[in-house]
Amino acid sequence: MATVVVIGxxxxxxxxxxxxxxxxxxxxxxxxxxxxxxxxxxxVVDGEKFIFHLIPSGILYEDKRCAIGxxxxxxxxxxxxxxxxxxxxxxxxxxxxxMISENTHLIMPYHKALDHAREAAKSEGKKIGTTxxxxxxxxxxxxxxxxxxxxxxxxxxxxxEKLENxxxxxxxxxxxxxxxxxxxxxxIYDEYMGYAEVxxxxxxxxxxxxxxxxxxxxxxxxxxxxxxxxxxxHGTYPFVTSSxxxxxxxxxxxxxxxxxxxxxxxxxxAYTTRVxxxxxxxELFDDTGDLIQRKGAEFGATTGRRRRCGxxxxxVLKDAVRLNGLNGLAITKLDVMSDIDPLGICESYxxxxxxxxxxxxNIRKVEKAKPVxxxxxxxxxxxTGARSMDDLPREARDYVHSxxxxxxxxxxxxxxxxxxxxxxxxxxxxxx
Numbered sequence: 001m002a003t004v005v006v007i008g009x010x011x012x013x014x015x016x017x018x019x020x021x022x023x024x025x026x027x028x029x030x031x032x033x034x035x036x037x038x039x040x041x042x043x044v045v046d047g048e049k050f051i052f053h054l055i056p057s058g059i060l061y062e063d064k065r066c067a068i069g070x071x072x073x074x075x076x077x078x079x080x081x082x083x084x085x086x087x088x089x090x091x092x093x094x095x096x097x098x099m100i101s102e103n104t105h106l107i108m109p110y111h112k113a114l115d116h117a118r119e120a121a122k123s124e125g126k127k128i129g130t131t132x133x134x135x136x137x138x139x140x141x142x143x144x145x146x147x148x149x150x151x152x153x154x155x156x157x158x159x160x161e162k163l164e165n166x167x168x169x170x171x172x173x174x175x176x177x178x179x180x181x182x183x184x185x186x187x188i189y190d191e192y193m194g195y196a197e198v199x200x201x202x203x204x205x206x207x208x209x210x211x212x213x214x215x216x217x218x219x220x221x222x223x224x225x226x227x228x229x230x231x232x233x234h235g236t237y238p239f240v241t242s243s244x245x246x247x248x249x250x251x252x253x254x255x256x257x258x259x260x261x262x263x264x265x266x267x268x269x270a271y272t273t274r275v276x277x278x279x280x281x282x283e284l285f286d287d288t289g290d291l292i293q294r295k296g297a298e299f300g301a302t303t304g305r306r307r308r309c310g311x312x313x314x315x316v317l318k319d320a321v322r323l324n325g326l327n328g329l330a331i332t333k334l335d336v337m338s339d340i341d342p343l344g345i346c347e348s349y350x351x352x353x354x355x356x357x358x359x360x361x362n363i364r365k366v367e368k369a370k371p372v373x374x375x376x377x378x379x380x381x382x383x384t385g386a387r388s389m390d391d392l393p394r395e396a397r398d399y400v401h402s403x404x405x406x407x408x409x410x411x412x413x414x415x416x417x418x419x420x421x422x423x424x425x426x427x428x429x430x431x432x
Contacts, residue, residue, distance in 0.1 A: 001214060001217050001218065001219060001431070002219050002220075002262045002263065002395070002430045002431075002432070003214070003219070003220045003221075003222070003256070003260055003261050003262045003263075004023065004027070004044065004220070004221050004222065004262065004263045004264070004265060004429045004430060005222040005224065005247045005250045005261055005262075005263070005264045005265070005324075006019055006020050006023065006221065006222065006223055006224055006265050006267065006330075007224035007227070007228065007245065007246065007247050007264065007265075007266055007267070007320075007324055008224060008225075008226060008227030008230075008245065008266070009227060009228055009229060009266040009267060009268045009316065009317055009321075009324075009326075009329075010227045010228070010229060010268065010269060010272050010273070010274075010313070010316055010317075010320070010322035011151070011226075011227050011229045011236075011272070011273065011274040011275070011278075011280075011316075012039065012225070012226040012227040012230055012245075012275070012430070013128045013227070013269070013273050013275060013298070013307060014227060014230055014267040014268060014269045014299065015269060015330075015332035015333060015415060016041055016042070016057075016223065016224060016225070016267045016333055017041025017042050017043045017052065017057045017321070018042075018043055018057075018332065018415060018420070018423075019265070019267055019332070019413060019415070020041070020042045020056070020057040020058060020221065020223045020274065020420065021045070021057045021058065021060060021332045021420060022413070022420060022423055022425070023221055023265075023429065023430070024057070024060075024061050024064055024221060025232075025402075026063065026066065026165050026219060026221075026428060026430040026431075027058065027218075027219045027220060027221035027430065028064065028065065028213055028218035028219050028220070029065050029066070029067065029210065029213045029218060029219075029220045029221070029415055030056040030057070030058030030059075030064060030065075030066045030067070030220075030221045030222075030223055030321070031056065031067045031068075031069050031206065031210065031220065031221070031222050031250075031254050031363055032054070032056045032066075032067070032069060032072055032097075032222075032223050032225065033056075033070050033071045033072065033075070033222055033223070033224070033250045033252075033253030033254040034069075034071040034224065034225060034243040034244060034249045034250075034253045035071075035072060035073060035074065035135070035224075035225030035226055035241065035243050035245070036053075036054070036072060036073040036074065036107060036133060036134075036135045036244060037053035037054050037075050037078040037107075037133050038051050038053075038130075038133045038135045038136070038225075038226075038232060038241065039053060039130040039225035040052070040300065041053075041057050041223075041225075042418075043057055043060065043420075044418040044419045044420070044421075045419070045420055046419075047419070048393075049333045052080055052082060053082065053349075054068065054072070054074060054075070054079050054082060055068070055079070055082050055083075055086075055093070055098065056068070056223050057223060058221065058223070059086070059091075059097070059098065060091070060279070062091075062097075064097075065096070065097055065098075065099070065209075065211055065216065065253075066097060066098050066099075067098070067099045067100070067101070067205050067206045067210075068099070068100045068101060068104060068206070068232075068385060069104070069253045069255070070101040070103035070104050070105075070206065070253060070254070070255065071243065071249060071251070071252060071253020071254065071255035072101075072104050072105075072106050073104070073106070073134075073138040073139060073142070073242075073243075074104050074105070074106055074107060074150070075106075075107040075133065075134065076106065076107075076186075076192065076195035076198075077195075079100075079199075080195070080198060086142065087286065095201040095202045097208055098202055099202060099209055100150060100152050100199060100202045100203055100206075101150065101202075101203075101204070101205070101206040101254075101255075101392055102149065102151040102154075102203045102204065102205060103149050103150070103151065104140055104149060104150050105139075105141070105142045105147040105148065105336075106147075106148050106149065106150065106152075106153060106192075107133070107134040107135070107136070107138045107190075108148065108163075108166070108188065109134075109183050109188055109191075110137075110166065110167060110170035110171075110174070110183045110188075111134030111138045111141070112133065112137075113135035113170070113174055113180060113181070113183055113395075114134070114137040114170060114173065114174065114178070115130055115132050115133065115134045115136060115137055115277070116132050116180075117174060117178035117179075117180040118178065119132065120178075121178055121179075126145075128237035128258055130166060130226050130276075131276075135241065135242055135243075135314040136241075136242040136304050137244075139242040139243060140242070143339055146162075146165075146166055146169075146375065148162050148163065148166070150199060150203050151203070153192060153195070153196045153199065154196055154199075154200055154203060155397045156193065156196070157345040159192070159196075160189055161189060161192075163185055163189055163192075164185050165238050167183060167184075167185040167188070170183065171183060174423075175386055183312065184230075188283065198265055206254055206255060207254065207255025207256065208255075210254060210255065210256050211256075211320070214260065218429050222250040223227070224245060224247070224249070224250070225245065226241050226245045226255075227245060227320075228245060228266075228316070228319060228320040228323055228324060229316055229320075229359070230245050231243075231244055231245040231246050231323070232244060232245075233251075234246060234319075234323050236278050236279055236359065236363065236366055237363065238276055238363070239276070239278025239279070239363075240278075244282060245366070246323050246324050247261070247264045247323075247324040247325060247326075248324075262432075263327045263328070263429040263430075264324050264327050264431075265326070265327065265328050265329070265330055265412060265413075265429055266317075266320050266321065266324055266326040266327050266328075266329050266330070266342070266407075266409070267329075267330045267332060268312075268317060268329050268330065268332070268403065268407070269312075269319075269329050269331075269332050269333050270312065270331055270332065270333050270334045270336060270337050270399070271292055271296070271309060271310065271311060271312050271333070271336065271337065271402070272290040272309070272310050272311065272312055272313045273296075273298055273307040273308060273309050273310070274301045274307065274308045274310075275305050275306075275307045275308070276305065277346060278367040278368070279363065280308055280365045281310075281313060281315070281346065281349055281369040281370070281371045282310035282312070282313045282344070282346045282371045283308050283309070283310040284309060284310045284311065288340065289308075289309045289310060291305050291308075292309040292336060292340070292398070293306065293307065293309045296309070296333055296336040297315045311343070311344035311345065311371070311373065312343075312344070312345045312346065312403065312406075313346045313371070314345050314346050314348075314403075314406040315346060315347075315348060315349055315356065315357060315358060315359060315405050316348070316359065316407065317403070317406060318357065318407060319358055319359050320349055320385055320407075321407050321408060321409050322358075326407070326409050327409070327412075327429065328407055328409060328410055328411065328412035328413075328427060328429060329403070329404065329407060329410065329411045329412065329413075330411070330412060330413035330414075330415065331400060331403055331411050331413070331414045331415065332415040333415060334383065334392075334396065334399070334400070334414055334415065334416050335383050335384050335415075335416045335417050335422075337377070337378065337399065338378075338379060338380065338381060338383055338396075339378075339381070339383065339394075340378050341377060341378030341379070341380075342375040342376060342377055342378055343372075343375070343376045343377070343378050343399060344373040344374070344375060344376070345373065345374050345376060345403070345406055345419065346371040346372065346373055347371065347372055347373070347374050347401055347406065348371075348372045349354075349369035349370060349371060350369070350370045350372055351365045351368050351369050351370070352365075352368065355372075356369065374402075376398065376399050376402050377393075377395050377398070378395060378399075379392075379393040379394075379395035379399075380393075381393065381415050383396055384416050384417040384422050385416075385422075386416050386424060387423075387424060389414070389424060389426070391424075392414075392416075392424075400414060410426075410427070412425070412426055412428075412429055413424055413425055414426065
């Protein structure tokens, strides 16, 4: 029996979906524990592409059970769309295969309206780069105890009461402060009562499900969204998401004690990307950055926005090792770095004459950070057919070892292409 957490070590978009899909083979239950449909996990299985925003990536295994934990904020319309897309592909999902925590908070239309209106009101350069999906305002309501949970939705009278109170407040903000259009409580009520009928069979106690799975000797895999530097407490605030993306978030966001986590795997892309606003010390503004962006097809799975690309940031990586207690790395998109020579790994930052080996907490210092690089020799040729480290060119192996040395953590997985089969599994975290 093992419990494994998979998280992102950078600013998200590291390829967590593929690694979760790979490790799902060894798990019985796969749990999403934070974030919302501002995250997108892309998988390629037998040449067919799947993009998930809410449903755990493990859903593609028909003999596995998946769960959406209480730490997630859920847009019912997006969930319905994902369920329909899977059904259209011959993969109908039943409540026996997917449980949604009754304590999961719901994204409401006024959350999305506030998200857009607030971002629009900010001057250029002050924008956060939010996806506009209502994630932040939903978490905001959760913290001030105005949120609406799945269990509230299933009690129509309670739902109506909470909805009307919230709409009165949100419409004041929208119309009086943000010069935006109000929302209609009656229309929202009718729409969400339709969702309630669909969601009711899926609702349950995810914490109890996890405990029962473990009691029966089953293996549990926790699927993180976004990345460590987007954590609300530990990331490059305020250019972060609204949840705890670090491994500890799995405990709060699903209902499991920290002593029950056996292994934490950090997904590390072989280079670094960031989508949206915020400081990015190793960003490349030259032809190499453009080349990495094209080769890696670096567009956001959720927004379609072009991702900013740069050399591997070892400062960010070391922060992730410390903040998550990483046992091992899954290095993804190694194939993208083929035919680029030399390669850079950032070992520290220089900020106004001061050396930093961890991310500065002052955002102005992060914006001024100058990366200090170590160069690593690149390699030539296609490596997507490699299935063992011995199949890789020596320089590619050296690059992997350089990443391990920078992190002080071994690689468990090396990905050399988007497909499930294009993977080198060095150590299975479910096998101790």
